Amino acid sequence: MARRHYHLPSLTSLNTFESCARQVSFKLASRELGVTLGAVSRQIKQLEGELGCGLFIRNQRGVTLTQEGMELQNSLSASFSNIANACRSIQLRGYQSNVTIAATTAFASLWLMPRLSEFWDTHKNIIINHAISDNANDVVYQQSDIRIRYGAGEWPGETSVILFKDVIYPVCGQDLLKGKKISDPIQLLQYPLLQLDGLDPQWSTWEEWMSQWGVDDCKTNFRRFTNYLIALQAAEKNQGVSLGWHSLVEPLIKDGKLMRIGKWEIPAPCAFYLTWDTQGELSQDAKLLQQWLLTTVSFF
Numbered sequence: 678m679a680r681r682h683y684h685l686p687s688l689t690s691l692n693t694f695e696s697c698a699r700q701v702s703f704k705l706a707s708r709e710l711g712v713t714l715g716a717v718s719r720q721i722k723q724l725e726g727e728l729g730c731g732l733f734i735r736n737q738r739g740v741t742l743t744q745e746g747m748e749l750q751n752s753l754s755a756s757f758s759n760i761a762n763a764c765r766s767i768q769l770r771g772y773q774s775n776v777t778i779a780a781t782t783a784f785a786s787l788w789l790m791p792r793l794s795e796f797w798d799t800h801k802n803i804i805i806n807h808a809i810s811d812n813a814n815d816v817v818y819q820q821s822d823i824r825i826r827y828g829a830g831e832w833p834g835e836t837s838v839i840l841f842k843d844v845i846y847p848v849c850g851q852d853l854l855k856g857k858k859i860s861d862p863i864q865l866l867q868y869p870l871l872q873l874d875g876l877d878p879q880w881s882t883w884e885e886w887m888s889q890w891g892v893d894d895c896k897t898n899f900r901r902f903t904n905y906l907i908a909l910q911a912a913e914k915n916q917g918v919s920l921g922w923h924s925l926v927e928p929l930i931k932d933g934k935l936m937r938i939g940k941w942e943i944p945a946p947c948a949f950y951l952t953w954d955t956q957g958e959l960s961q962d963a964k965l966l967q968q969w970l971l972t973t974v975s976f977f
Contacts (some may be wrong), residue, residue, distance in 0.1 A: 721733065778807060868898075
């Protein structure tokens with residue numbers, strides 16, 4: 678007889694017993710296992726002989742488990758379940774694929790992350806990697822499968838589809854104005870203006886926004902940031918007034934972290950686009966994410 682490392686009975690006999698015990702029937706087990714009823718009986722007798730005890734009580738109506746049989750069934754059921762879960766995990770790992778999406782810090786944090794859980798709930802076998810950078814020319818953008826960009830819609834070597842257009846208006850923390858009413862945009866110059874000096878020249882500045890309301894001389898107390906998310910955090914802490922792209926600041930306004938000042942708004946000169954390399958085809962899973970994003974935007 679072959680020596681077994683774990684000193685277990687025949688795995689065939691254990692598997693046969695588990696089927697018989699689960700269904701409390703030799704006949705049903707034979708159907709499940711695709712063997713004859715006689716083969717099932719022989720496997721059970723072999724197992725009982727090896728263990729030195731009876732596992733079933735046989736009678737005219739069928740079989741019932743003995744105390745030893747119930748004990749073995751409980752152990753096998755738990756063990757087989759663990760083995761099945763491990764095998765399933767390994768199988769799924771083989772089917773998992775990676776899709777990398779690039780976005781700015783603010784867009785990823787305020788717009789993308791709150792929505793992606795819905796995609797993952799439906800497509801658990803797709804692993805999404807995130808390339809986060811506020812530099813539109815960062816190499817991580819070039820190495821990503823799909824990208825979310827803000828601009829005019831034209832990038833060399835990339836195909837682009839518009840996600841949505843936006844509007845821009847001033848926002849600040851709940852306590853900055855201290856009850857004062859702002860009746861004209863020029864009055865905003867009384868407060869620090871949080872200016873985004875990003876690496877992407879497409880983003881609008883305070884000078885551009887103010888010029889829309891006839892305020893051409895925008896000399897004021899600027900506080901400069903190279904990260905939009907940090908600028909919004911400064912606004913939330915009542916450290917000044919920031920320009921708010923509606924798609925990004927709306928959740929902060931709803932949560933009471935920011936408040937909109939007045940009703941002045943201008944159309945954002947650019948829009949948010951979904952882009953990917955013109956050369957080369959997207960993987961099927963990247964296409965799934967692409968279409969999901971476009972569908973999500975239609976309800977936005």
